[in-house]
Amino acid sequence: MLFKDITIIDGSFTAQKHRYVRTEGAYITYIGTEAPEELPGEEICDGRNKALVPAFYNVHCHVPMTLLRGYGEGLPLQRWLNERIFPFEAKLTPQDIVNGTLLGALELVAAGSASISDMYFSINEMAEALDRAGMKANICHGISSFDPEQKLADLPGYRDTLRLARDVKAGVYGGKAGTGEGSRIRADMGLHAEYTSTEGLVRQIAEAAAEEKLAIHVHISETETEHEACRERHGGRTPIRYMADCGILDVPMQAAHCVWLTDEDTAIMREHGAVAVHNPSSNLKLGSGIAPVRDYLSKGLRVALGTDGASSNNNLNMMEEIHMAAMLARGVTRDANAVSAADILRMATLEGAKAQGRPDCGRIEPGCRADLLVFDLDRPHLQPDYDTVANVVFAAQSSDIVLNMIDGRVVYRNGEYLTLDKERVIFDANQSFRRILSEL
Numbered sequence: 459m460l461f462k463d464i465t466i467i468d469g470s471f472t473a474q475k476h477r478y479v480r481t482e483g484a485y486i487t488y489i490g491t492e493a494p495e496e497l498p499g500e501e502i503c504d505g506r507n508k509a510l511v512p513a514f515y516n517v518h519c520h521v522p523m524t525l526l527r528g529y530g531e532g533l534p535l536q537r538w539l540n541e542r543i544f545p546f547e548a549k550l551t552p553q554d555i556v557n558g559t560l561l562g563a564l565e566l567v568a569a570g571s572a573s574i575s576d577m578y579f580s581i582n583e584m585a586e587a588l589d590r591a592g593m594k595a596n597i598c599h600g601i602s603s604f605d606p607e608q609k610l611a612d613l614p615g616y617r618d619t620l621r622l623a624r625d626v627k628a629g630v631y632g633g634k635a636g637t638g639e640g641s642r643i644r645a646d647m648g649l650h651a652e653y654t655s656t657e658g659l660v661r662q663i664a665e666a667a668a669e670e671k672l673a674i675h676v677h678i679s680e681t682e683t684e685h686e687a688c689r690e691r692h693g694g695r696t697p698i699r700y701m702a703d704c705g706i707l708d709v710p711m712q713a714a715h716c717v718w719l720t721d722e723d724t725a726i727m728r729e730h731g732a733v734a735v736h737n738p739s740s741n742l743k744l745g746s747g748i749a750p751v752r753d754y755l756s757k758g759l760r761v762a763l764g765t766d767g768a769s770s771n772n773n774l775n776m777m778e779e780i781h782m783a784a785m786l787a788r789g790v791t792r793d794a795n796a797v798s799a800a801d802i803l804r805m806a807t808l809e810g811a812k813a814q815g816r817p818d819c820g821r822i823e824p825g826c827r828a829d830l831l832v833f834d835l836d837r838p839h840l841q842p843d844y845d846t847v848a849n850v851v852f853a854a855q856s857s858d859i860v861l862n863m864i865d866g867r868v869v870y871r872n873g874e875y876l877t878l879d880k881e882r883v884i885f886d887a888n889q890s891f892r893r894i895l896s897e898l
């Protein structure tokens with residue numbers, strides 16, 4: 459596709475007007491101020507009054523939880539999990555999980571996500587569903603067990619993880635056969651949390667992840683209660699200190715929430731190159747607190763953004779997280795310069811792509827993957843378009859996104875889905891929801 463005369467947010471997260479951008483296959487192949495000669499059969503996008511923005515990387519999600527949207531409102535984290543979420547989840551079949559995943563995919567692509575890091579179960583079915591939707595995803599099974607004798611190898615979630623990793627490596631999801639390099643779907647090792655596992659299990663997960671060369675996705679210090687309870691259980695050690703002692707940080711790590719990190723935690727994570735995934739909406743909605751993002755960034759901690767699942771947010775709209783993250787960082791520090799609009803956008807794109815182990819994604823540069831959004835600027839709330847980055851971060855709505863291209867393939871355009879049947883997906887998801895409700 460050739461985007462003509464369009465405003466772009468470039469690789470340094472600065473707006474550049476009147477640019478020409480070409481994509482060929484999965485890649486961006488040209489960016490310039492001169493119009494290149496049109497190729498035969500090339501699709502043209504008239505970029506006047508439009509902005510080309512890198513697509514979003516939503517680095518903490520539980521996408522099938524769209525089925526639980528609005529179910530279990532008003533409870534604190536532990537009661538919400540034990541009384542509502544876990545009993546509902548026990549009824550989910552793999553087909554239900556596919557139905558919830560596809561419902562989430564509809565929502566995700568319309569609101570600008572190209573990729574998610576997701577922790578759930580039936581991950582092989584999820585991988586197929588997300589691939590069908592045309593999305594990228596790092597998928598993991600949130601492994602947990604309270605049995606001190608538990609062998610990791612005996613857990614079905616671990617076996618699912620190895621199967622997915624094998625498929626990825628074989629090139630089933632578009633990667634190079636043999637290495638899986640460039641695969642749209644990637645397998646991560648998932649550890650649900652410190653409070654849902656034994657030390658033996660955590661150590662086995664760390665070893666297995668290192669051996670299989672998989673990154674780890676884990677919930678860390680989401681609530682103060684969880685953070686303090688960990689200290690009591692583990693001789694004063696915080697969840698990060700404890701995880702580091704168990705070897706979890708020796709592989710690349712996506713650490714969801716990180717609301718209550720200590721200075722020592724931040725230093726440990728920075729040293730290991732671990733990424734804190736900020737989930738502002740979920741943390742506010744469940745009353746977990748506000749992660750001090752300015753502080754983390756000033757200490758050199760890598761920070762990405764995520765929506766978390768739809769039962770704790772209650773949507774998968776990265777535009778809201780971008781807006782919320784920018785507002786909160788400034789509000790809590792009483793500093794209008796706490797985090798710039800460009801920094802927030804970088805967290806939602808490039809930092810997320812890097813956290814997923816995708817070095818050629820997350821920014822608009824020649825040679826990078828074409829994960830691109832087109833925003834329609836011809837809207838009252840986006841005029842005048844003086845500062846496009848500020849417009850995208852502070853003024854734009856997800857409904858201003860008129861195109862979502864993932865790896866060079868358009869999956870969403872002007873409210874239409876090109877990979878999924880919206881009516882069918884919504885119908886199937888509601889069928890699953892009603893059946894489960896009737897069984898509870």
Ligand SMILES: [Zn+2]
Nearest residue numbers: 677714766767
């Ligand atoms: Zn979560």
